[in-house]
Amino acid sequence: MTGAPLFSVVTPVYAPPLGVLAATIDSVLAQEHQGWELVLVDDLSPDPGVRDLLRRYAARDPRIRVVERETNGHIVAASNDGIAAARGTFVALLDHDDLLHPTALARNAERIAEHDDVDYLYSDEDKVDDAGTHYDTFRKPAWSPERLRGQMYTAHLSVIRTDLVREVGGFREGYDGSQDHDLVLRVTERARRVVHIPEVLYHWRNIPGSAAASAGAKPYAWAAGRQAVQDHLDRLGLAATADFGAHPGMYTLSRHLDPDTVVSLVIPTIGKSGMIWGAERVFVVEAVRTVMERTRHPALEIVVVYDPPTPPSVLRELRRIAGDRLRLVEFTEPFNYSRKMNLGVLLATGDRLVFLNDDVSVRSDHWLEDLVGPLEEPDVGMTGAKLYFGNTTIQHAGHAYSGGHYLHPFIGEPGSTTAPFGSLKINREASGVTAACSAMRRDTFFEVGGFAEKLPLNFNDVDLCYKTRRQGYRIVWVATAELFHFESRSRERVVERWEKAVTVARWGAPVHDPYLPESRPVPAAPVVTDELGRSDVEARVGARVVDAERPSRRLGRRLVRRPARWR
DSSP states (O other), rough: OOOOOEEEEEEEEEEHHHHHHHHHHHHHTOOOOOOOOOOEEEEEOOSSSHHHHHHHHHHHTEEEEEEOSSOOOOOOOOHHHHHHHHHHSSEEOOOOTTOTTHHHHHHHHHHHHHHHEEEEEEEEEEETTTTEEEEEEEOSSSOHHHHHHHHOOOOEOOOOHHHHHHHSSOOTTOOEEEEEEEEHHHHHOOOEEEEEEEEEEHHHHHHHHOOTTTTSSHHHHHHHHHHHHHHHHHHHHEEEEEEOOTTTTEEEEOOOOOOOOOOEEEEEOOOOOOETEEEEHHHHHHHHHHHHHHHOOOEEEEEEEEEETTTTHHHHHHHHHHHHEEEEEOOOOOOOHHHHHHHHHHHHHOOOEEEOOEEEEOOOOTTHHHHHHGGGGEEEEEEEEEEEEEBBBEEEEEEEEHHHHHEEEEETTTTTTGGGGGGTOEEOOBBOOOTEEEEEEHHHHHHHHSSSSTTTSOOOOOOOHHHHTTTOOOEEEEEEEEEEOTTTSSSOOOOOOOHHHHHHHHHHOOOOOSSSSSSSOOOOOOOOOOOSOHHHHHHHEEEEEOOOOOOOOOOTTTHHHHHOOOO
């Protein structure tokens, strides 16, 4: 080579099977992009055949360099030796028993050429067994900092600007097994641009003892990962505690909310009753009762926007339950969900707003802090909760906008399921969340224009999410803020054709969801629904098309044909 290469592929080596190690090196030699060096750091492998193999490869190609450690320092020390020896502009991290796709470095080089400020790139990955069978493909989301706190989802292939790796101090001792997670958290805190390459460029070899074979193969790594996440939260000054998640390699965040922060819950209602778990209950009373029982935050305001048909007895009961925290707002106009919510916000006093349907029941004790807490980060514009049907199956786990539809992914899945790659157990960014339970800062709500009153019933939350993301904010779905949602029990759900037409006219038809890339729309067709309103197709596929159209006798096309005044 003449001059420094673009990539330094850094591979710490310790006692791998010789054939597996040779295949790893061969996968680098097979790269389409030629501007690389391979830095192999042998951490005093007990088998002398390892060094013999490394030396033979180094003699074969001058781009292969071998660092031979005199003591066994474990993966952190060996990796740092590789970083110290790296001459490339970027470091690409490759384990000694894994494989690069032949286009891996070429695809990274293309993206680097597009953005001169890119500091970190990651790509999709899969696993490969001894027979060469590829499986368990991980189609990763676009850059999702909240998800990275819940799991090391970016791991393979990680490509980092070398100067930045050195600036943050490389790998840290004491984080063995989660050293990559710790490093990437520190790198992305400072990175100017993070790029996701949606292609499988890394093949994770499944061999005995590897993390690919079992998430619990390295139990010490789970503890190290939790500490790495807590360190990250502390560095950023975020009031949250990291804890172990549902499975090894997953973490949950318990948010802390300043007790002086006033939170206003805005709840629209008409005071209807219905059967909940075999008993007749008033929906809004059940919602407010569970809010009061499961909320410890002292600065709480409950704004109930009610229609005149609401029985006086319901209002009296709300006053009894909520006391001086309750504000009742009468709404005398024709039904318009968006207008009711906007009015409630105007009369609320809190700096944090929680939009809550009247047909919900709070399930988790720390729901409010976890839901509102992420809004302390200035680039988070909206959060949403995890909602269950009455039978504990999933009703809402964030929106996905894909294939021309607005989807409820995972709908009907058992509430205890983890879902592929932990998507139902960890907080993560989402394209949108339902207004049945979501939160915003007051200033952000007014900045984006609130709920669109031209959408009185459906898609007003979809529109609000689009507006929030257009302003550059993240939307975070919070897995630990849990409520039941007895969907469409207080008002019959009817979706009109013109409502979707208005939404598409404004935002275009969604093509590919960046945060749940494997989302698939469910065909809209006349189907039989069960007592929860789920179709047989939804129950099988696990995603509802929330924009499924049904024939309408109403003429709403004027909203598409002429400019609309949006609020």
